[in-house]
Amino acid sequence: MxxxxxxxxxxxxxxxxxxxxxxxxxxxxxxxxxxxxxxxxxxxxxxxxxxxxxxxxxxxxxxxxxxxxxxxxxxxxxxxxxxxxxxxxxxxxxxxxxxxxxxxxxxxxxxxxxxxxxxxxxxxxxxxxxxxxxxxxxxxxxxxxxxxxxxxxxxxxxxxxxxxxxxxxxxxxxxxxxxxxxxxxxxxxxxxxxxxxxxxxxxxxxxxxxxxxxxxGDLPDKDLPEALRNLAGAAPAQLVAWMEGRETPLPDRAKAELISGLAYSDLEAAKRIYADIADEEKRNAGFYIATQISRKNSDFGECVAWLEANAPEKMREDLKGNALSSWAHTFPDQVMDQVRRYPWILGSQRSPEIISLLKSRGEAEGLVEMLGTMDAEDGAPFREKLVQAGVIEETPGEFASLDRAMLKMAKDPEETMMLWEALDPGKKEQLFLGASDMMQSQPPELLLKLCQGVSEQTTGKIVPQAVARLAIMDPAKAADYVETMPDGPAREAAIKNLHSNWSVDDAAAANAWKDKVAGSS
Known part of the structure; x- marks a missing residue:
């Protein structure tokens, strides 16, 4: 639809x-x-x-x-x-x-x-x-x-x-x-x-x-939610009275759709109904309520307070992020003020968007000033975000993100590998955990090099996928890498992926290699 x-x-x-x-x-x-x-x-x-x-x-x-x-x-x-x-x-x-x-x-x-x-x-x-x-x-x-x-x-x-x-x-x-x-x-x-x-x-x-x-009796139950949503702007009070006067309770799915319309015509009624629906129906309904709260209040804290009190914990951060984006574009001249008042915004999912908005408005200097008030540990993640946004220069010998490390690796592999190997293991883990989805599109051989020395818990899914991609281009190199991997689920998945892709071009060689690594395990 x-x-x-x-x-x-x-x-x-x-x-x-x-x-x-x-x-x-x-x-x-x-x-x-x-x-x-x-x-x-x-x-x-x-x-x-x-x-x-x-x-x-x-x-x-x-x-x-x-x-x-x-x-x-x-x-x-x-x-x-x-x-x-x-x-x-x-x-x-x-x-x-x-x-x-x-x-x-x-x-x-x-x-x-x-x-x-x-x-x-x-x-x-x-x-x-x-x-x-x-x-x-x-x-x-x-x-x-x-x-x-x-x-x-x-x-x-x-x-x-x-x-x-x-x-x-x-x-x-x-x-x-x-x-x-x-x-x-x-x-x-x-x-x-x-x-x-x-x-x-x-x-x-x-x-x-x-x-x-x-x-x-002609309206099918499955069409009731959409009908309620379409009508909520035209007859909010009548629909709420109809819902409350029913002999049988309105299904939570239908209530959630009603809320999505009521959020724009009767926000208080939408909030009241939201409290009574099951958690699994609260994501979309909460999105519409939080969006409207954020558009009506220049203080984003009002929206956060409502979400903290009403939204299920498992979806709270997502809803905050969506509402933050809506609020920031409704009150752009208030963003820097609110960031100073609520520093946690800089650690939220939408912080890159907020930083970009402030940069476009010529207010990025305020972010640099905030960075100067933070200690090294608290300021490190924020500093990396400012580097990625082009607000400040990257410190020589450091990596603002895994994507930046990959970019440097492609340009100067020897020097970058030396810098990478000198990094603290905790820093490597942090870069992998904060990596973007674009990481999987990077050259697999380079990606596998960066995975060395990082825990399997962090790279367990990344390595087998990179091996599968490398196997298409150079199965011998992929095989050499897999043979150096320690026993465990990641190695087993990598063997399976390599064998599958190698078999397409040379089934005999793939089978022989699989038998070899199985015998050495």
């Missing part, structure tokens, strides 16, 4: 920005524009909120895209369809022209466009179906729902891009009637999307439709 919403959002933004170059009538264009405005005001779904959190908003089209649209707008529909098919297959970085093509062709002759796309591609992309259901649901839904579900699951509402958000905004009664006319097996998610459309365009009617659907 998230991918569909991202595509749909991009399509709508581009279409409205272009000015409805092919809108059939003034009234329809006005209706569509009003619907878009209402959707912007309504609370988004979880996927929409995550786009905001990660900064994945639509970007303004580049001049070259506008030029392309102007030059090609008068082409025949066949030529435009050829362009669209090429765009769909190429998946270019910029979709401005592709977005315009989709809307233009769907508004010009949707059935012909959709039929031709399916004939050429063997399917109808979810984004095409989703956009058609948004801009012209009264034509799109009967056509798409009439297609055979069978082997092409794109026409099954449980998959694909079919939704009733557009119908919910335009004609809720007709949408409800259409869904109720479908077999129960094909209604998956459709009630929830219908309610989402109603909530965005007619929030006063949303809860009434929800009650009707629930009382009819």
């Amino acid at each position: 998230k991918a569909r919403l991202v595509i749909s959002a991009l399509l709508l933004v581009a279409a409205f920005a272009i000015g409805r170059m092919s809108a059939p009538s003034g009234n329809e264009a006005a209706d569509a524009g009003e619907s878009a405005n209402r959707k912007k005001q309504a609370l988004g779904t979880k996927a929409a909120e995550r786009r905001v959190e990660s900064g994945r908003e639509s970007k303004s089209p580049t001049p070259s895209n506008w030029k392309m649209i102007r030059e090609r707008a008068n082409r025949s529909r066949e030529e435009l369809l050829d362009d669209l098919l090429a765009t769909l297959r190429a998946s270019p970085g910029s979709w401005t022209y592709g977005n315009w093509l989709i809307e233009h062709l769907l508004r010009t002759d949707a059935e012909w466009t959709v039929g031709r796309i399916k004939a050429e591609m063997g399917r109808i992309p979810e984004g095409i179906m989703s956009e058609w259901c948004t801009i012209d649901p009264e034509r799109a839904l009967p056509f798409l729902l009439a297609q055979p579900a069978g082997s092409d699951h794109a026409f099954d509402p449980r998959f694909g891009g079919i939704h009733f958000r557009g119908m919910g905004a335009k004609d809720p009664e007709k949408g409800l009637e259409m869904i109720q006319g479908l077999p129960a097996s094909r209604r998956g998610g459709l009630y929830a999307s219908l309610l989402g459309g109603i909530a965005g365009s007619n929030p006063d009617q949303a809860f009434g439709y929800f009650e009707r659907i629930v009382k009819s």
